[in-house]
Amino acid sequence: MSDDKKLTTRADDFSAWYNEVVLRSELADYSPVKGSMVIRPNGYGIWERMQRALDDMFKASGHVNAYFPLFIPQSFIAKEAKHVEGFAPELAIVTHGGGKELEEPLVVRPTSETIIYHMYAKWVQSYRDLPILINQWANVVRWEMRTRLFLRTLEFLWQEGHTAHATHDEAEAEAITILGIYRKFAEEWMAMPVLTGLKSDNERFAGALRTYCIEAMMQDRKALQAGTSHNLGQNFSKAFDLKFQTETGTEEFAWNTSWGVSTRMVGGLVMTHGDDSGIVTPPRLAPIEVVIVPIWKTNDDRAGMVEAAMKLKAELTDWTGRGESDRLRVHVDARDGIRSGAKYYEWEMRGVPLRLELGAKDLEKQSVFSARRDTRVKAPIPRAGAPAAVADLLKTIQSDLFAAALARREAATIRGVTEYGQFKEIMAGDGGFVYAGWNGDPAVEARVKEETKATIRVIPDAEFR
RNA sequence: CGGGGCGUAGCUUAGCCCGGUAGAGCGCCUGCUUCGGGAGCAGGAGGUCGCAGGUUCAAAUCCUGUCGCCCCGACCA
Numbered sequence: 001m002s003d004d005k006k007l008t009t010r011a012d013d014f015s016a017w018y019n020e021v022v023l024r025s026e027l028a029d030y031s032p033v034k035g036s037m038v039i040r041p042n043g044y045g046i047w048e049r050m051q052r053a054l055d056d057m058f059k060a061s062g063h064v065n066a067y068f069p070l071f072i073p074q075s076f077i078a079k080e081a082k083h084v085e086g087f088a089p090e091l092a093i094v095t096h097g098g099g100k101e102l103e104e105p106l107v108v109r110p111t112s113e114t115i116i117y118h119m120y121a122k123w124v125q126s127y128r129d130l131p132i133l134i135n136q137w138a139n140v141v142r143w144e145m146r147t148r149l150f151l152r153t154l155e156f157l158w159q160e161g162h163t164a165h166a167t168h169d170e171a172e173a174e175a176i177t178i179l180g181i182y183r184k185f186a187e188e189w190m191a192m193p194v195l196t197g198l199k200s201d202n203e204r205f206a207g208a209l210r211t212y213c214i215e216a217m218m219q220d221r222k223a224l225q226a227g228t229s230h231n232l233g234q235n236f237s238k239a240f241d242l243k244f245q246t247e248t249g250t251e252e253f254a255w256n257t258s259w260g261v262s263t264r265m266v267g268g269l270v271m272t273h274g275d276d277s278g279i280v281t282p283p284r285l286a287p288i289e290v291v292i293v294p295i296w297k298t299n300d301d302r303a304g305m306v307e308a309a310m311k312l313k314a315e316l317t318d319w320t321g322r323g324e325s326d327r328l329r330v331h332v333d334a335r336d337g338i339r340s341g342a343k344y345y346e347w348e349m350r351g352v353p354l355r356l357e358l359g360a361k362d363l364e365k366q367s368v369f370s371a372r373r374d375t376r377v378k379a380p381i382p383r384a385g386a387p388a389a390v391a392d393l394l395k396t397i398q399s400d401l402f403a404a405a406l407a408r409r410e411a412a413t414i415r416g417v418t419e420y421g422q423f424k425e426i427m428a429g430d431g432g433f434v435y436a437g438w439n440g441d442p443a444v445e446a447r448v449k450e451e452t453k454a455t456i457r458v459i460p461d462a463e464f465r
Numbered sequence: 466c467g468g469g470g471c472g473u474a475g476c477u478u479a480g481c482c483c484g485g486u487a488g489a490g491c492g493c494c495u496g497c498u499u500c501g502g503g504a505g506c507a508g509g510a511g512g513u514c515g516c517a518g519g520u521u522c523a524a525a526u527c528c529u530g531u532c533g534c535c536c537c538g539a540c541c542a
Contacts, residue, residue, distance in 0.1 A: 005491080005503060015536075015537090016536085019535085019536090030534085030535095034533080034534070086541095089540080089541095090540085090541075111542090140542085142541075142542080144540075144541060145466075145539085145540065145541085146536095146537090146538085146539090146540080146541085151542090152541065152542075156542070158542070205542095225541095225542065226542090227542085228542070260542070261542080262542050263542090264542055265542095293501095295500075295501055296500070297499095297500065297501090298499090298500080299499095299500095301500095302500095336500095337500095338500090338503095338504095339499085339500055339502080339503075339504060340500065340501060340502070341500090341501085341502035341503050341504090342502080342503045342504085343502090343503090344502055344503080345502075345503050346503090357501070359501055360501090361501075362501095369501080
């Protein structure tokens with residue numbers, strides 16, 4: 001038995017723990033291209049569930065999906081001054097195609113504002129054409145100097161919403177609505193508490209009027225920007241001549257918003273809930289919610305136990321107590337030649353929220369033995385009514401994960417810091433979220449960052465203060 | 466782009482100082498016995514030691530160059 005089965009612990013080296021856990025739970029792997037990664041089925045399954053949940057919420061709030069191309073004429077990026085300033089350093093640029101040098105280089109989208117508002121300008125004439133509420137699921141490329149699995153890679157997957165409105169207030173309301181959707185998603189699906197609020201000018205999106213964000217705290221007490229929603233004002237509509245005629249016959253520039261969340265959230269999920277045994281997936285996002293491990297003594301017992309496990313699985317997946325379209329997601333691990341204990345470790349690494357063990361003893365007692373991934377609590381569940389009990393337990397796990405994450409964040413949050421000395425002390429120590437006053441001066445922000453490495457993550461909404 | 470570390474089997478690595486048959490653990494394959502928390506025994510497959518030069522009778526080991534990766538910092542969804 002060698003030590004390489006043990007993970008580096010979070011306390012020992014959080015960053016090493018994160019890398020190991022992502023690789024060993026088979027969420028992702030390094031690709032041959034430096035800084036980019038392969039998202040493996042375990043990781044992509046989580047992303048697919050994230051996509052579905054978000055997409056449903058976008059649709060429910062009146063948005064539709066479309067797809068815009070990967071390549072953007074280089075000149076487009078330059079049309080908005082702040083935008084080009086922000087993105088120019090990290091662009092991937094295609095200069096050749098079909099064996100010939102291109103007349104105008106093409107930028108691989110780092111984000112799609114430019115090409116989308118160019119198209120909107122073509123589609124909008126009248127106020128009657130507004131609002132446009134389009135989202136797209138896409139990949140984007142940003143040539144980052146330092147990358148990390150899921151958190152910052154050259155290419156990543158995301159959704160980007162781009163809307164056009166007739167008035168500032170309508171655009172502002174849209175940006176806020178989306179922020180609310182992101183928050184709801186983070187809390188109710190990811191079980192990840194977030195602060196909502198406004199970014200400082202320094203941290204604002206390149207080309208935006210205002211940037212709102214959701215900020216989460218990871219287990220290393222560091223912040224993770226988990227999603228942003230921008231009120232773009234008329235910056236892009238002016239750059240791309242996105243005009244419309246009003247009811248009274250005047251001509252005005254449209255008001256835009258853009259907003260996005262990315263596969264970074266998978267990384268956030270890992271760093272929010274993971275432990276020294278692997279990742280912990282909140283049930284609502286788990287591709288597999290329940291793994292059944294049949295246990296047998298001899299080869300002769302095996303067939304019977306596997307059959308019993310399959311029968312239990314059928315009972316669970318046939319159950320519609322959560323709704324026709326939200327069946328329990330169950331997997332039976334009937335692999336032979338691997339001992340039960342080894343299976344337990346493997347599914348724990350992969351973060352399956354609930355394990356059910358089924359052996360001769362359980363059959364005899366008409367029960368199944370359950371083991372929660374989050375708390376490690378083990379308890380028998382009566383076989384009769386098992387589906388409802390399992391669903392109930394999953395619900396409890398979901399809410400317990402949120403409560404635990406919230407408690408961790410609050411324990412690492414200090415409010416009402418008014419002395420800079422105290423602030424510096426906290427930052428030199430364990431760090432965490434510190435609520436402190438700010439006079440709005442970017443010079444002060446820069447100095448604090450220089451002296452303590454702390455950044456203004458968010459100017460939090462009132463309820464968080 | 467700066468600083469640090471590392472390239473030896475699928476993975477983790479020993480060997481390098483002091484040149485002389487390339488080793489281990491995990492994983493993989495076969496068989497038997499096992500099976501309620503990472504199984505045991507037996508047999509087996511798998512290596513141009515990152516790449517290119519050089520020194521030498523002889524290079525994983527010494528020298529020069531080069532490429533790549535990881536980590537930390539500046540920059541960032």
